Amino acid sequence: MTDLITAALANPINRAILTRLPMLGAPDAWLVAGSIYQAYWNALGGQPVTAGVKDYDIFYYDPSDLSYEAEDTVVRRAAMIFADLDGLIDLKNQARVQLWYKDRFGADWPPVASARESIGRFQVRCTCVGLQPKPDGTLELHAPYGLDELTSGELRANPNCPNAAGTRAKAESYRQRWPWLRIV
8 A cells, every 4th residue: 555655755846845845944844735645645546646736835833923024035935945846835834824814714713833733724634744854864744633534535524624614615626536535
């Protein structure tokens, strides 16, 4: 059986991001969500691991400066570090999400204490995954709800997501791409 990290690293863009992520200098930085679980589901379904990956989400956590300008500095640095990659890099300081989330999505986003905490708030539980490169060259996997639901294809609403609107539609969109998934 394919394992999650092996599938994620089979995507060359994921591999490049994880190799270069320490160069970003952003604290508590993680590659999260879609590019990881989609590579896994693609591998399980016999599709190319890059199929349907629309962006590569990077979370970091820096409460020392919550200004847009500080986050934009990190975004510009990421644009240089990842410039040669053929993929949209979406980078967000999770310490400042509560400042703009309600205006954009219409729901409150309570503050978090780490990027790991934000990883646990995606709408569908099994998609709450992140990979972080460690100084020794290994990767840390954060999957706060485990990997059983991801592996078995069970799509469950995440009660820890502050904004449940659209969860069913999101789950249905996953089923369109991977018909073997089940909404629970």
